[in-house]
Amino acid sequence: MAYRLWTTDSSCVTLALERTRAPARRSSFIVIEAKNLSKQYDRGVYALRDLSLSVGKGEFVFLTGPSGAGKSTFLRLLLVKERASEGQVLVNGHNLSELRRSEVQEYRRGVGFVFQDFKLIPTRTIFENVAFVSEVLGVAPTQQRRRAAQVLKWVGLQHRMNAYPRELSGGEQQRIAIARALMNDPPLVIADEPTGNLDPDLSLEIMNLLREVNAGGTTVLVATHDRELIRLVGRRSVTLDHGRIVEMS
Amino acid sequence: MRALDYALRHGWSAMRRSKVSTLCAVLAIALATSVLGLVLLVTFNADQVLIRWRTSAEFSVYLRDDATSEQRGVVESVLDQSGAVGNVEFVSKDQALVRFRREFADLASLASELDGNPFPASLEVRLLQVADTDGSGEVLLRRIATLPGVADVRYDRAWLARVGQAIETVRRLGFGLALLLAAAAAVTVASVVRLGMHARREEIEIMELVGASAGYVRGPFVAEGLLQGGLGALVALGAVLLAHRIGAVIWGSEVSALFDGLPLRFLPVSLCAALVLGGMAVGGLGGFIASRRIA
Numbered sequence: 336m337a338y339r340l341w342t343t344d345s346s347c348v349t350l351a352l353e354r355t356r357a358p359a360r361r362s363s364f365i366v367i368e369a370k371n372l373s374k375q376y377d378r379g380v381y382a383l384r385d386l387s388l389s390v391g392k393g394e395f396v397f398l399t400g401p402s403g404a405g406k407s408t409f410l411r412l413l414l415v416k417e418r419a420s421e422g423q424v425l426v427n428g429h430n431l432s433e434l435r436r437s438e439v440q441e442y443r444r445g446v447g448f449v450f451q452d453f454k455l456i457p458t459r460t461i462f463e464n465v466a467f468v469s470e471v472l473g474v475a476p477t478q479q480r481r482r483a484a485q486v487l488k489w490v491g492l493q494h495r496m497n498a499y500p501r502e503l504s505g506g507e508q509q510r511i512a513i514a515r516a517l518m519n520d521p522p523l524v525i526a527d528e529p530t531g532n533l534d535p536d537l538s539l540e541i542m543n544l545l546r547e548v549n550a551g552g553t554t555v556l557v558a559t560h561d562r563e564l565i566r567l568v569g570r571r572s573v574t575l576d577h578g579r580i581v582e583m584s
Numbered sequence: 585m586r587a588l589d590y591a592l593r594h595g596w597s598a599m600r601r602s603k604v605s606t607l608c609a610v611l612a613i614a615l616a617t618s619v620l621g622l623v624l625l626v627t628f629n630a631d632q633v634l635i636r637w638r639t640s641a642e643f644s645v646y647l648r649d650d651a652t653s654e655q656r657g658v659v660e661s662v663l664d665q666s667g668a669v670g671n672v673e674f675v676s677k678d679q680a681l682v683r684f685r686r687e688f689a690d691l692a693s694l695a696s697e698l699d700g701n702p703f704p705a706s707l708e709v710r711l712l713q714v715a716d717t718d719g720s721g722e723v724l725l726r727r728i729a730t731l732p733g734v735a736d737v738r739y740d741r742a743w744l745a746r747v748g749q750a751i752e753t754v755r756r757l758g759f760g761l762a763l764l765l766a767a768a769a770a771v772t773v774a775s776v777v778r779l780g781m782h783a784r785r786e787e788i789e790i791m792e793l794v795g796a797s798a799g800y801v802r803g804p805f806v807a808e809g810l811l812q813g814g815l816g817a818l819v820a821l822g823a824v825l826l827a828h829r830i831g832a833v834i835w836g837s838e839v840s841a842l843f844d845g846l847p848l849r850f851l852p853v854s855l856c857a858a859l860v861l862g863g864m865a866v867g868g869l870g871g872f873i874a875s876r877r878i879a
Contacts, residue, residue, distance in 0.1 A: 454789065
């Protein structure tokens with residue numbers, strides 16, 4: 336499987352994506368399916384309430400809403416950092432409420448993640464930050480290097496591979512975080528406020544990058560409160576408020 | 585193998601990054617291992633002496649002052665015919681006095697003040713090793729004690745058993761103390777590793793989120809503890825070796841006299857290896873405890 340993608344500096348590269356996961360457990364069309372999902376914290380506060388949502392394969396969906404709407408809670412459930420109180424959520428055919436610890440590890444290998452604060456390791460070079468993902472999954476060093484070079488080239492930062500995160504701008508750091516998310520060639524990429532720390536121009540640049548990821552067939556779910564950005568990118572959006580879906584457009 | 589290589593590389597890097605806290609953990613393990621090493625050094629040497637004494641177990645047959653040469657002949661004859669005796673040496677009253685004056689020079693004047701020679705003549709019997717172990721020595725002892733002209737029979741075996749018990753007590757006390765110190769060292773290592781985990785919490789979070797196995801996530805922390813433990817044990821071995829050398833220089837002749845001519849020996853390679861492995865186990869346990877909540 337090969338995707339033709341455009342980098343931000345307009346140089347065209349072909350990225351050979353190696354599908355490492357068996358597709359047998361994946362639903363044909365639905366990647367994320369939440370059914371009557373609720374998340375209740377102590378003192379009876381609901382962060383999510385009776386949420387039902389489907390995201391199809393290859394879709395690009397924005398999850399939006401004000402602070403405290405439940406966007407990050409939903410993403411934490413998708414990353415299995417928390418478990419739902421009621422209802423269920425299926426991702427790539429996995430019922431996340433029933434995953435055992437070893438199954439969580441396997442599930443997470445099929446999900447790329449991007450965070451607002453980049454979460455790059457400051458003591459490692461850019462190359463090491465990206466290759467690290469393959470390293471901890473036990474991939475052979477030659478494959479690690481090849482794949483890391485590919486994704487760094489794709490985000491247009493191969494020339495900074497020996498730099499440390501502190502030497503990069505916010506936009507560059509987020510591009511590295513996206514490169515890292517693509518290391519395992521996941522069928523789903525989840526981004527939590529990926530432009531929250533960036534100015535409007537850089538935000539659009541990052542969104543274009545995620546759009547290119549999506550153009551290669553990867554399902555992308557982005558949580559953001561930036562309505563202007565959603566308008567500019569022009570994709571499906573789901574608005575949450577007080578843990579409930581209040582609008583779909 | 586990749587997981588092991590990864591764990592060791594990153595465990596070593598973590599140690600180099602936090603030198604001061606690593607030093608604390610290494611010293612804590614070194615202290616525990618030094619105590620154990622010193623106890624082992626003392627008991628190992630004491631065991632060597634005890635083994636030597638046991639293999640040459642002897643008993644002394646004290647003769648009455650009025651014992652006749654015929655009575656002494658009967659005793660010697662019984663000893664010869666028993667088949668349990670390797671060697672018999674007669675020590676006269678005069679020879680016993682000379683020996684006392686030589687071996688206890690400080691008390692020599694005391695003997696001069698007494699009227700006459702208080703020391704009895706005796707037969708010093710060296711048993712064959714088999715007689716010491718199969719019980720025939722004790723049978724012989726009981727028979728000799730009943731012969732005419734014999735005042736008393738002193739068998740070293742009971743005394744050796746008491747010395748053996750004393751060594752065992754010292755060993756157990758030392759092991760107990762070392763165990764307590766090892767527990768404290770494991771807690772120190774766990775605290776140091778936990779500090780490192782706090783500094784690397786984002787790295788751990790990323791590892792968990794990309795689906796790294798528990799071995800990859802926890803491995804570096806267990807390896808860090810193992811390496812700290814190994815280093816601490818090596819430092820301890822160096823300290824015990826230094827103590828051995830100093831002890832040999834300062835008290836060498838006294839120890840040699842006390843230990844029946846044997847020199848003070850250092851721990852054998854197998855015990856040194858066991859100490860290093862023990863240190864690594866304590867450190868690894870600390871790392872394991874610290875990282876058990878992740879992955």
